[in-house]
Amino acid sequence: xxxxxxxxxxxxxxxxxxxxxxMRELCAEAYKPIYDEGITQDxxxxxxxxxxxxxxxxxxxxxxxxADYIGLHEKPHLRVESACTTGTASLRAAWGMVAAGxxxxxxxxxxxxxxxxxxxxxxxxxxxxxxxxxxxxFGISFPAFYALMASKYMAExxxxxxxxxxxxxxxxxYGAQNPKAHLPKxxxxxxxxxxxxxxxxxxxxxxxxITDGAAAVVIAxxxxxxxxxxxxxxxRGIGAGASEMMIQDRPSLTSIPGAKRxxxxxxEMAGLGPEDMNMVQVHDCFTIAELIAYEDIGIxxxxxxxxxxxxxxxxxxxxMPVNIDGGLKSKGHPLGATxxxxxxxxxxQMRGEAENQSRQIKxxxxxxxxxxxQSGQFVNVFIFERGF
Amino acid sequence: xxxxKELYLGYSTDKAITPFYQxxxxxLDQDKLMxxxxxxxxxxxxxxxxxxxxxxxxxxxxEFTEREAKLHSFVIVEFAPxxxxxxxxxxxxxxxxxxxxxxxxxxxxxxxxxEVGMPLKLGFEHIDDxxxxxxxxx
Ligand SMILES: CC(C)(COP(=O)(O)OP(=O)(O)OC[C@H]1O[C@@H](n2cnc3c(N)ncnc32)[C@H](O)[C@@H]1OP(=O)(O)O)[C@@H](O)C(=O)NCCC(=O)NCCS
Ligand SMILES: [Zn+2]
Numbered sequence: 078x079x080x081x082x083x084x085x086x087x088x089x090x091x092x093x094x095x096x097x098x099x100m101r102e103l104c105a106e107a108y109k110p111i112y113d114e115g116i117t118q119d120x121x122x123x124x125x126x127x128x129x130x131x132x133x134x135x136x137x138x139x140x141x142x143x144a145d146y147i148g149l150h151e152k153p154h155l156r157v158e159s160a161c162t163t164g165t166a167s168l169r170a171a172w173g174m175v176a177a178g179x180x181x182x183x184x185x186x187x188x189x190x191x192x193x194x195x196x197x198x199x200x201x202x203x204x205x206x207x208x209x210x211x212x213x214x215f216g217i218s219f220p221a222f223y224a225l226m227a228s229k230y231m232a233e234x235x236x237x238x239x240x241x242x243x244x245x246x247x248x249x250x251y252g253a254q255n256p257k258a259h260l261p262k263x264x265x266x267x268x269x270x271x272x273x274x275x276x277x278x279x280x281x282x283x284x285x286x287i288t289d290g291a292a293a294v295v296i297a298x299x300x301x302x303x304x305x306x307x308x309x310x311x312x313r314g315i316g317a318g319a320s321e322m323m324i325q326d327r328p329s330l331t332s333i334p335g336a337k338r339x340x341x342x343x344x345e346m347a348g349l350g351p352e353d354m355n356m357v358q359v360h361d362c363f364t365i366a367e368l369i370a371y372e373d374i375g376i377x378x379x380x381x382x383x384x385x386x387x388x389x390x391x392x393x394x395x396x397m398p399v400n401i402d403g404g405l406k407s408k409g410h411p412l413g414a415t416x417x418x419x420x421x422x423x424x425x426q427m428r429g430e431a432e433n434q435s436r437q438i439k440x441x442x443x444x445x446x447x448x449x450x451q452s453g454q455f456v457n458v459f460i461f462e463r464g465f
Numbered sequence: 466x467x468x469x470k471e472l473y474l475g476y477s478t479d480k481a482i483t484p485f486y487q488x489x490x491x492x493l494d495q496d497k498l499m500x501x502x503x504x505x506x507x508x509x510x511x512x513x514x515x516x517x518x519x520x521x522x523x524x525x526x527x528e529f530t531e532r533e534a535k536l537h538s539f540v541i542v543e544f545a546p547x548x549x550x551x552x553x554x555x556x557x558x559x560x561x562x563x564x565x566x567x568x569x570x571x572x573x574x575x576x577x578x579x580e581v582g583m584p585l586k587l588g589f590e591h592i593d594d595x596x597x598x599x600x601x602x603x
Contacts, residue, residue, distance in 0.1 A: 278540075
């Protein structure tokens, strides 16, 4: 029987265009608050570095560099890579090691430094996560993969772009209240609906940001949790799913099969359902991705996402608060840090410590993180439970 | 077989050419689109794979003859990856053939907004003497 594992502490850098830092300084910024809480290097058995795309930095062997920089160079470490789901893939790997008894206490640190290259270069690197032989030659960027889903969704459910703009407005509304966010500003519906096209039907305000940032959590085995906190957040369910490599081969473009599988597995493991969640963090790399996530997780039936948006049910006081930290859209999306940042946010909300109390969700007992890699080739869903 | 030319698909200069893929490109140079068929279980793949996804046996290339398709989905890329910046805007489309096989390529002759479900025809293009492509036409 696996041991229970809890998240006992977390740290988060400021997200943004961080020309004042590179990946190592960002990692130190994310670990520092954890260190200050007393979880010093000697208390950590091993670490996992979540670092998705070394093309951006040129730095190989990232976990060696980071472990050394933050003083964990004598402890075992490794790097995990699974595109945008690297964060929760790292958490999943670390959970396995702790649950199995290999280690008791692990640091999971996610980081990405993306702004030392131009947006066109960044778009180029990310497009290389498509099939290099059959997709890349046609210049299918990340926004393009999701635009393919958006076109299909709009045609199949007769949805207009208005729905997507409403999601963006919500994300920016909460991002504006998050001091850690990359683009903390409100956006009007008109601005969001009529912004410059990036990959039509998606425009600038449908896209997540190209962000530098880091986030960290410490996980511990059940019998060690009390040494670190009296406010643990238990990892109650983990589901992972996968989908076809080429987007053309997916049975449907209006849902991500791997996300459905991951959600189902996570709920089964937790013995809970979508209706039990008090908040969810979804992978809104594009507004259409958030819409599809509502349906894949099972918050609403297929095709009912637009109605959910129309009724503002995803606001902090709505039926199911979604991305009340601003999400990837407004908080930002430093690839490797994103899944850890979601975990951090749920922990803060459970503790009643939402950064900027104006966006505190009432009484969070269960929270879900939905983290998608590439256009759905990898998906991890975590269900967390308040342990106090 | 013709003398080996250096050939690339689409707008890329992907150097990761294998003999199998080279054969595909040489056929494309003759305006033939090849699928692959598993020599053991007869499963077909488009685009082709050298190894069968089901039984991992070798596949052989055979000509794919369907020409008419329907637009499964599309995107108009305005902000392109660096390597294609000079081509933007361009339209990437997934077309679905009556057999259910799908293919991803550019639509090169659009005069109005594409619509999911609209008919497409498969075409071929010699971008320059090295770069070849299959493409969608409306
Ligand atoms: C959409 C995108 C190409 C825009 O990049 P860009 O045009 O180079 O933008 P810049 O960095 O030059 O910024 C120009 C302006 O747009 C704003 N901006 C940039 N990206 C933005 C976004 N996604 N949403 C809203 N505003 C954005 C900037 O703040 C800046 O505003 P300012 O002029 O008021 O200062 C880029 O944000 C992008 O590629 N996003 C998707 C990232 C992605 O694919 N991630 C992986 C997904 S899984
Ligand atoms: Zn076979």
